[in-house]
Amino acid sequence: MACLLLALLALSPAGVAHADVLTVNAKGTIGTSCTLAASSQFAAPDLSASGSVTAQASVNCNTGFKINALSANGAIANGTVAPANFTNLVPYALTLSVPLESGTPNPITATCASSTLVAGQSGCALSPADPGGLSSGGKASINKTATLTVAYTVPALPTRLIAGSYSDTITLTIAAVP
């Protein structure tokens, strides 16, 4: 008996197996990413008559987003002060069309008068101070090509454009809206 007890004591450390479970969760986060680049510039508009020019942008957003536009001058403008019967401004309408991965409408579009694109304006979807901007409605746009169209209107007689160089700078800002 004494021998048997010693044997049990000797076996006891390995006699009962205790499970020791280590659980490791693999977690990760893919952050929202939005990039925007000018992939082509506008051709020089022929200001002898009304017309339009187009440019393109590369949009790469892995989540929903919004876009706002800013016009430096509110028109294609010349710096010379225009006397009577002349003007130094060529107003235009900017149309932005952005393809999406899915959803309707697709592409999303907005058209805004250049006067609504100056700093502080909020009267149009693309206006720089419009909080909603041109919204993708939560849809992504992966490596899509957006189109910008500037449809300009020259003044009607008897008003004429004063001679010289005209310019405007349009800046698009994209922001993720998951």
Added chain:
Amino acid sequence: MKKLLLAAVALSAFATPALADPQASWNVTGTVAAQCGAIAGNDADLAFGSLNINASDGTLAANGSKSTTSQDVYCNGGSSTISVAATPMTNQTNTSAEDSNFTGTINYTTDVNFAGSHFGVGATQSLGAKAGTLVVTASNLTANNSKRPYAGDYQGTVTVTLTPGV
């Protein structure tokens, strides 16, 4: 040690600084060439008809003034200029030289009224960008050296040159 490492990785995911929203810009540039042109109206003669002569001594009497019909004209450049040249009215049918009593030359005063701005004879006068009616007027006819004008038909020319400039 492993727990410390996991904590460090977890913290790093939230330590990324906020970035400004991406932007891209496009320039729209164009040019309007400087030019001058006549929109409507034609060159017209300043026809005085039969000039008045003082019957008592044959000298040239007052003959008033004559103006062209208005033309719609424009220059769109801020550095545009106007030049006005005028040749005296000379006798086209009697080309005799001026003598002690008679002359074949009648002088006159020229005025160019362009949209309310008046220009006399002179080269390269500053005009700027201007649009409106242009009227040429001849007045104050005087025989050269106050002599008696020869009989005959007289003719002179007023030339208005508009030069565009940006």
